[in-house]
Amino acid sequence: MKNKWIVILLFLTLGACSDAPERVVYPSDDLxxxxxxxxxxxxxxxxxLMDNNTLLVSIEIPTMKRFSKVKIEENIKKELENEYPxxxxxxxxDLKIKWEIEKIIEKEHESKELTKSIEKILALSKEET
Amino acid sequence: xxxxxxxxxxxxxxxxxxxxxxxxxxxxxxGIICTIGQLIIFFYxxxxxxxxRTAANPTAATLVxxxxxxxxxxxxxxxxxxxxxxxxxxxxxxxxxxxxxAIEHKTEGYVLGVGGNMFKLAGSVIVFGVLSAFFVALIxxxxxxxxxxxx
Numbered sequence: 001m002k003n004k005w006i007v008i009l010l011f012l013t014l015g016a017c018s019d020a021p022e023r024v025v026y027p028s029d030d031l032x033x034x035x036x037x038x039x040x041x042x043x044x045x046x047x048x049l050m051d052n053n054t055l056l057v058s059i060e061i062p063t064m065k066r067f068s069k070v071k072i073e074e075n076i077k078k079e080l081e082n083e084y085p086x087x088x089x090x091x092x093x094d095l096k097i098k099w100e101i102e103k104i105i106e107k108e109h110e111s112k113e114l115t116k117s118i119e120k121i122l123a124l125s126k127e128e129t
Numbered sequence: 130x131x132x133x134x135x136x137x138x139x140x141x142x143x144x145x146x147x148x149x150x151x152x153x154x155x156x157x158x159x160g161i162i163c164t165i166g167q168l169i170i171f172f173y174x175x176x177x178x179x180x181x182r183t184a185a186n187p188t189a190a191t192l193v194x195x196x197x198x199x200x201x202x203x204x205x206x207x208x209x210x211x212x213x214x215x216x217x218x219x220x221x222x223x224x225x226x227x228x229x230x231a232i233e234h235k236t237e238g239y240v241l242g243v244g245g246n247m248f249k250l251a252g253s254v255i256v257f258g259v260l261s262a263f264f265v266a267l268i269x270x271x272x273x274x275x276x277x278x279x280x
Binding site: 012016094095096097099122125127128 | 161164165167168171174175179180181182183184187
């Protein structure tokens with residue numbers, strides 16, 4: 001009985017463990033983007049995807065700063081829009097989007113596939129229900 | 130002996146409520162329920178196409194469903210005896226109140242008993258929720274129309 005409780009409590013407490021936040025840009029040849037995202041104080045990690053038309057950035061905001069999540073997202077979006085005026089910029093703080101970007105980076109999608117997967121993620125982010 | 134003296138005597142005779150222990154128990158059990166909820170949120174985000182914003186809805190439904198099953202099998206009673214408000218305040222308390230009222234009135238028949246009394250406790254919560262959601266939406270719609278805030 002006691003062992004059972006220890007296992008349950010361990011399971012519940014360790015459920016919060018996760019990796020340290022990462023900073024990844026894919027495709028990795030864009031140093032300018034990395035520079036802009038690295039100098040942001042309000043985020044601790046980011047993962048970004050870029051194709052010919054779209055720039056998708058998933059950011060990680062520290063827990064206590066999540067109250068001003070929308071503002072942080074908007075500020076970074078504005079900054080990136082100035083740098084990439086020809087691209088549609090999406091900045092979002094969402095675990096699902098982050099995990100989906102991770103999957104794409106792992107599979108190392110090329111240009112056509114990349115566009116398709118970015119479209120899929122965009123559809124996900126617009127989901128309301 | 131007047132009312133006040135009587136109340137004083139009763140208060141002296143009554144065993145003291147262990148406030149701190151009760152709060153600690155409620156905190157722990159409520160916290161465990163919320164942690165389970167968080168794990169369910171992660172499950173839905175990982176394996177289904179829910180985002181952080183939308184995963185809360187199926188999670189609430191799942192927690193209510195689990196609480197309903199636990200109430201039916203008689204386990205939730207034990208949890209709430211131990212934890213008090215810790216098990217009643219999270220959304221699982223809602224499932225418990227619906228099913229426990231239904232079980233209580235089962236002997237009076239399915240329509241007049243179960244159907245008529247199922248929402249005795251939870252009904253007010255539903256009415257309050259729907260009504261307040263309506264008014265909040267109304268206020269927000271007016272504010273958006275005026276141009277004070279945006280959606």
